[in-house]
Structure formats: structure tokens, C-alpha cells
Amino acid sequence: MLDLGASPPCESFLAESELDRPEPTYPLHLRLCGSCHLAQIPPLIDPATTFSEYAYFSSFSSSWLAHAETFVDQAVDRLGLDGGSFVVEVASNDGYLLRNVVERGLRCLGIEPSVNVGKAAREAGVPTLTAFLDSGTGAAVRDEHGPADLVVANNVYAHVPDIRGFTAGLRALVADDGWVSVEVQHLLSLIESTQYDTIYHEHFQYYTVATAQRALATAGLTVVDVERLPTHGGSIRLWARPEAAAGPPSERVHAVLTAEKAAGLHEMSGYTDFAARVAEVRTDLLDFLIQARRRGERVAGYGAPGKGNTLLNHCGIRPDLLPYTVDRNPYKQGRYTPGTRIPIFAPDRLAHDRPDYVLVLPWNLRAELTEQLAYVAEWGGRLVFPIPRLEVAP
Template identity: 60%
Template sequence: MSAPKCRLCSTELNHTFVDLGMSPPCESYLAADQIDQGETFYPLHVRVCEECLLVQLPAYIPAEDIFSDYAYFSSYSDSWVRHASDFVDLAVDRLGLDDDSFIVEVASNDGYLLQHSVAKGIRSLGIEPAANIAEVANAKGIPTEVMFLGEETGTKVADIHGKADLVAANNVFAHVPDIVDFAKGLRALVADDGYVSIEIPHLLRLIDGNEYDTIYHEHYSYLSLLTTQRVLARAGLTVVDVQELASHGGSLRTWSTPTENAGAPSGSVAKVLADEAAAGLHTLDGHAGFAEQVGKVRDDLMEFLIECRRAGKKVAAYGAPGKGNTLLNHCGIRADLLSFAVDRNPHKHGRFLPGTHIPISPVERLAEERPEVIVIMPWNLRAEITAQLEYTREWGAQLAVALPRLEVF
């Protein structure tokens, strides 16, 4: 059997970064009448390209099967909406945007970001492949086109709406199997003197923080600044600045412009590249060792949950994010160790987590059943969720996170 090919340079992928075994699609939440039916599990075998160093998961599942009807609504996270608002304020100041400007966001979800630019009187357009989510955005007055971005669709949008002063692509760059065509779509959308802003979870932080639950089938690529530069260069875009962010356990926000008009990159670009090189990410050998870190996370969590069961403690999960399903399925956790999950998203209520079949309920179930331990699944929102769970002190509940290492508090 031949090895899969790199999506950036077409080199055979013969080197493993980490192999998490088999798992169902992380957003394939089950209805009650589906839990006695078969589920399809796919490999989570992540490779690293020996030539261009892009860390990647082969496209075991087509993007159309994942994103055409989607369960994730960005607006259910208060901190993420604030993050989007802050980004819009920053972009307006940085680029001098006003009511003569035009902003396009790719993977615009339910309008969580563009609502802030619309409120400022800036012409805005969302591009969102999930029709069910785009419908919500349009109902809120956020003009949204339903499509997957590529060079062809980006050109069509630009022909109809004009080219954008700012194209935002936050936490989507890793979600596209044909990342080069997607980058070319970004170039097609942006004006020659405009900017493309991309936010990506940073591979360096994923490794440092043992953040292996961010590995799932809809994340096709795991990007460093170096590999991001290489992808964008194929589309005629040059990274001129980068910001390091705390979001998603450590992210990068890159600012790119069409190469023909790009000036010298900022010192921040050189600094992040130097950090990556020092960590070994600019060599193939520097990507080794992550699998051992992952094994320790799994062992620690399983030992803790087994101890809770032996002590007769009920354990629940707060949040049912897709990435939590990577963790639960890799560890083999089922409802005998984790009784139920709660989530603010009503679209998930009454459904079951894929693979594990743990039921998802409204948040109010916590107060009804008073579990002794609550595991916060979206650990990147730990501060926000801890504040929301302040009331669980009434019955002495312990809170826990599994990543970047097991903590009980």
C-alpha cells in the first residue's frame, strides 16, 4: 500500500507525528435512535512531511461530509464573541477601515465576528459552507454566501462583490484538505493593497501543551509559521506580521499581503520563526517525541476517573466540543466513567457523543444531579467556564481539566 502524499508538496508521507488510532468524526453527534446502529471510525494517524515539514492528517473524510451541515455555533462562547469584537476593533484601527471599506470573512459561521463590523457600518460579507449556520447569520442581517472557498469560488465572489480590504480566515486554515487552493481563494478575494488575516492553532504550542485533542478529522493540517508561509507563498501571499495569541491553547494571527506589494516582514515574524527553530520544528527530527507525551495524558486521566468510580463519585463533563471527542475516544472513556455531558448549545441537547455514546443535556442538569466531579472539556475556555460553574461550590464539586496536564481544583 502506497503512502499518502503531502497536500503541499506531494512528497510521500512516510513519517508519523502521532497515531491516535481510530475515531468517529468528532462532530457526528448521535440521535437517540442511532446509538444502536453502527458507526464508522476513521484513522487519526498524523504524519509530517520530510520535505516541507507540514504536519497533516490525510483527508480520510471529505470536507463536504463534515462542514455542509455543522453542529458548532461560535456565538455560544461569550469569550469567543469578545475575541472577535476585539479583532474587528484592532483591524479597523490597524488598516484604517471605514464605511467605504469591505471585509470578507471565510468560514464566517453564524456571524459572530461580522456582526461587529456591520455594527460599525462597514460593508461585510461572510462565506460559510454550512447552510444551516449561514441561515442563522443571514437572519441576523449578516450577508452570507453558502460555499466552500477555493480559487474558482473566490474569483466569482470578487467579481460580484469586489475585492476586499480585509479577508479574515480565523480558525479555518487547518480545516481545508486542499490548502493551496484555499490560499489561492484568499488571494482572489483580497485587493492588491489589502490584507489577509489568518488565525491558526500554533503547532509549537500544541506540542508544548500536549494539546492532542485538537487533532481530529476536520483538522487536516497542524501549522507552524514556517509551513504557513510556505502555503501562502504558493498563492502569491507573503506574511508581513504575526501576533501570538492565547486562544485555543496558543495561536498565531498572521497578516499577509499580495507578494508584489509586500514590504519587509516585522521583527515578530523573525522572532516566532526563531522560537520554532529552537524547538526543532524546522527539522524532521524535531517533530519526534509527541506520542510519548500523549500517552502520559491518557494514563493520568484514566487513573483519575477509575479512582473516582471506585470512590463512588459521579463524574460529568462540562461542554461537548468536537475536540473532547478525540480525547474520550482515544482514552476509551464511556458512560461508566463519565455519566453525562452538558452543553450550552441547544442543538446538542438530547444527543449523544460519537463513539462514547455519553448523553448530552442542558447545563441545568448539573444542579439537578450535583456530580462530585466536573471535567471541563474545552480546557482553552477554563477561566470562562470556571466562573460559570461558581455555583457548584454549593455541593463541593471538584473541577478538573485533562490538558495540558491533569489538574483537579
């Protein structure tokens, strides 16, 4: 469906001492199953290699913190959770979501494979188990803590190569009358808005509601409701229950399935022109950067997200076209982007250098970052968003 060449793991940021060492790259090819239509990339990288030490901390995004707090408020009301309830979050990162559950006096547990971010969660007062989820982990947690009334799996369902084993783990965790909430980027949004930079080696699958239904059903979980969300450029929040407690799916499930079918995503036809549109994004961005350089205008980057590294590597953008980027995460500051070796500084570098343009790599946070970067206009600088199409903000 799409060939992005070869790319290093998107979160393997380099220390200065590593710049003279070889750097492994892996094919990045998006493929579509002709039988079930699940979009996926080959599982070439062991998740233990990626997630044991992880560079992404959820709490550095204020909009994501607000999203998590709103979700907890709504889930408590929707499900009638109280002091006797038990909430488990899988891939709980630094406790960004469960801290809201702790504040409400609900019993909870995070399951997080990354040692460094799990440590940060515990330091923030969120009980956290360092482990990958599979059926054995799910059963062990259930035996020790009891069944969960709510299992949350935000932006993790695409990150596991053994989707059947992971789904069995979700079923092992949840009570027979409980709920599972899964947030994942929606393939419909990815295709419609050419969001190809979210294709990277951490993401093994790319879901429609139809393919998510099939995957969850392998462990006896039934999708009963779905919400379309603006996060990550367009996501879906799937509400699933054990089959015996599920009941019929909501009208919202039927509506999204209808939209997917109308876009051709339940057959092969909806994917045929995607690669050509990706090529246009690449051409437009490179043309902008080359022309800016010829005019003597300076461009700096904002953010060093994993998706940005897919974009930079696919486009072949290196320090001659983008001398540096900045990021709020101290873990990334002083390091270099994988593959393209672009240095990463603290955000105050922008105000010091006053570049003509700031290329916003986490374009999905446009509203948040437009506000944060409003000061760029003080010296006549302009923000540039590369996706869904190149846009130089006024």
C-alpha cells in the same frame, strides 16, 4: 508522529434513534512531511460531509465573541477601514465576527459552507454566501462585489484538504494592496502543552509560522506580521499581503520563527517524544476516572466540543466512567457523543445532580468556564482539567 487509532468524525453527534446503527470510524494518524515539515492527517473525510450541516455555533462562547469584537476594533484602526471598505470573512459561521463589522457600517460578506449556521448568520443581519472557498468562488465574489480590503480566515486554514486551492481563493478575494488575516492553532503550543485533542478529522494541517509562510506563498501571499494569541490553547494570527505590496516581515515574525526553530520544529527532532507525552495524558485521566469510580464519587462532563471527542475516543471513556456531559448548545442537547455514546444534557443538569467532579472538556476556555462554573463549589464539587496535564482545581 502520533497514532490515535480510529475515531468517528468529531462533530457527528448521534440522535437517540441512531444508537443501534453502525457508526463509521477513520484512522486518526498525525504525520509530518519530511520535506516541508507540515504536520497533517490524511484527508479521509470529504469536507462537504462534515460542514454542510454543522453542530458548532461560534456565538455560544462569550470569550470567543469578545475576541472577535476586539479583533474588529483593532483591524479597523490598524488598516484604516471606513464606510467605503469591504470585508470578507471565510468560514464566517453564524456571523459572530461580521456582526461587529455590520454595526460599524462597513460593507461585508460572509462565506460559509454550512447551510444551518449560514442561515443563522443571515437571520442576524449578516450577508452570507453558502459556499466553500476555492479560486472559482473567490473570483466570482470579487467580480460581483469588488476586491476586499480585508479577508478574515479564522480557524479555517487547517480545515481544508486542498490548501493550495483555498489559498488561491484568498488571493482572488483580496485587493492587490489589501490584507489577509489568518488565525490558526500554533503547532508550537500544541506540542509544548500536549494539546493532542485538537487533532481530529476536521483539521487536515497543523501549522508553524514557517509552514504557513510556505502555504500562503503558493498563491503569492507574503506573511508580514504575526501575533501570538491565547485562543484555542495557543494560536497565531498571521497578517499577509499580496507579494507586491508586502514589504519586509516584522520583528515579530522573526521572533516566532526563532522560537519554533529552538523547539526543533523546523526539523524532525522536535517531534520525537510527543507520542510518549500523549500516552501520559491518557494514563493520568483514565487513572483519575477509575479511582473516582472505585471511591463511589460521581464525575460529569462539561462541554461537548470536537476536541473532547478526540480525547474521549482515544482514552476509551464511555458512560461507565463519564455518565453524561452538558453543553450550552441546544443542537447538541439530547444527542450522544460520537463513538463513546455519552449523553449530552443542558447545563442545569449539573446543579440538579451535584456531582463530585466536573471534567471540563473545552479546557482552552478555562478562564471563562471557571467563572461560569463557580457554583459547583457550593456543594463541594471540583473542576477537572485534562490538558496540558491532569489538574483537579482546588
